[in-house]
Amino acid sequence: MIVLAEAVMGTMFSFHVEPGECPTGEATAVIASACTRLHELDTIFTTWRQESPMSRFRAGLLRRDGVPGEMTRAMALCEEARALSKGWFDPWAMPGGFDPTGLVKGWAVSEALELLRLAGVKAAMVNGGGDISVFGSPEETTAWRIGIRHPWRSEALACVLEIDGAVATSGCYERGPHLINPKDGRMMFDTASASVVGANLAICDALATALVVADEEGPQLARSLGDYEAYLIRNDGTEHASSGIVFASASVR
């Protein structure tokens, strides 16, 4: 297993790659080019630098038909996520103008993973600061086992899920209030953690954010996300899971 961690987009991206038939040197080179791609996407989408295309678009200095192709694709994904979430994910309703932050990191992870898939490696996982996309099977097992971090204990897990596509989790326990309800502007929520499992990590990422800000309507929204499945932890300690969530059976040794 080739393992590499790269600091980008304000967080850490972890790569776990099983090269299979792909020569190790070649797989390592592809990971390096995936990291380069992540830094390129960061340069386009960052709202922390005034000169980035995203900042210029938000400031009205760049027209929609003049933005980079990556931004056009991200906007299409944002529209898809807004519809699926029934408006609870809405980058166009954020203060300060269009803000796709809730989707970009998940999308960047899938872009990086796609480079590894095209290179022909046997199996790979990319974890972008807690948002994960996988393909193939890890050694000796059939599915990737992903622990969902416990919202109130950084060293513990709330549960373990088995996935063959992607999972994203949102919550405010790591960086404080930063999510905004697009319908009334609220920033405090009684949903501590929301995870979404599905094929496309960009959509998972956006839906996880939507489920947190939907707050008391989250559990109901979680059951109507089409091909996406969801798992929530509320501040009162209750947990909610849609029917397609696959919990791994835990064992105590």
Place this chain on the structure above:
Amino acid sequence: MRRVGTVAASIAGFAGIVALHAGGAPSLPGATAPPAPASSASGTTKPGTTTPGATKVPTTTAVPVTGTAVGTREQYGYGVLAVKVTEQSGHITDVTVASLQTAEQYSQNLAQQVIPMLRSEVLSVQSDRINAISGATYTSEAYAASIQSALDALAAK
């Protein structure tokens, strides 16, 4: 946000806390369970202890697993609690909160510390079989102390 304090992180420890605080318990309207003796919390960990009609499970979605039982509602000092326990081959494999009513905000804060510990104590011991951790985005500084960085080190061996 670290709120792990003096509370023991085990089911036995939880029973001790129940005993510690039961004396000062506010009485809750609608609470039918008697004040919990120290043994009651561990009593709920055995499948088959479900009391018919003791509680419904209003908000927790049923998870498709076998050997699950919901314990009776217990007054635990700051509210009323029922836990759901899953057992396989004589081992507890999962503990979740089936229902929880707390009297006030303070109780809720306390419950946030205590109740998830029941479950996390079970799940934290098997991290070597986990490939990765999904969670709210951490900073690159926080990564160094995260379980993910430990899993990365483990996988790189």
